[in-house]
């Protein structure tokens with residue numbers, strides 16, 4: 001109806017104006033809103049509260065639309081070991097954790113110490129335990145060479161990650177992919193690498209996608225959307241079972 005349409009447009013215009021006026025992303029404000037408004041222990045409530053906040057405040061969270069694309073990939077890949085580069089306030093960490101199997105594990109890396117601390121608190125507020133996730137406060141470049149010890153604390157053989165989400169610094173995507181491969185941290189029988197793009201035409205991903213196209217023996221572009229690209233990585237030809245279905 002006409003009234004509903006006008007009201008919806010008014011609501012959108014107001015939300016847009018508020019986001020514009022409020023200017024920069026504020027980690028403390030995001031955390032304070034989610035912490036005080038969500039129902040503690042309820043994952044869906046935590047995610048809905050992040051989305052509510054992002055309606056009227058600048059936010060770096062991927063949001064519900066890209067979030068649903070991410071969910072589809074996680075449901076298909078069914079990973080047991082996930083690496084996230086760029087945790088921010090924990091929105092994507094919570095989205096990932098809620099779809100992992102009981103023995104699944106997330107390692108998430110965040111450069112900024114305050115953000116890492118506040119993001120970790122939100123993951124705990126959502127009801128997850130330290131046995132399910134680990135937050136590393138450092139740059140991705142510094143964290144990657146140390147990851148094996150977190151993946152396999154007992155230092156036995158490791159299959160590597162089945163899923164990697166990169167949403168930190170697009171200039172680091174290619175160096176980090178190369179480092180993950182060099183350190184043998186990508187599951188040889190199959191790993192999905194998800195790259196988030198925040199540019200309208202994904203030009204920030206050109207370098208890494210050019211590299212992937214040249215590495216057809218191991219990598220391929222599985223899905224290419226405006227906000228997210230999925231790369232399939234496979235080193236071995238299918239006879240090694242990767243433990244991605246716990």
Ligand SMILES: C[S@@+](CC[C@H](N)C(=O)[O-])C[C@H]1O[C@@H](n2cnc3c(N)ncnc32)[C@H](O)[C@@H]1O
Nearest residue numbers: 061062086088091092110111139140167168169
């Ligand atoms: C766009 S935000 C991530 C948003 C998150 N995925 C979400 O949807 O909630 C990017 C985050 O990556 C962090 N970051 C930037 N460069 C990084 C790097 N080289 N290593 C680790 N974290 C980094 C930033 O501090 C920021 O918190």
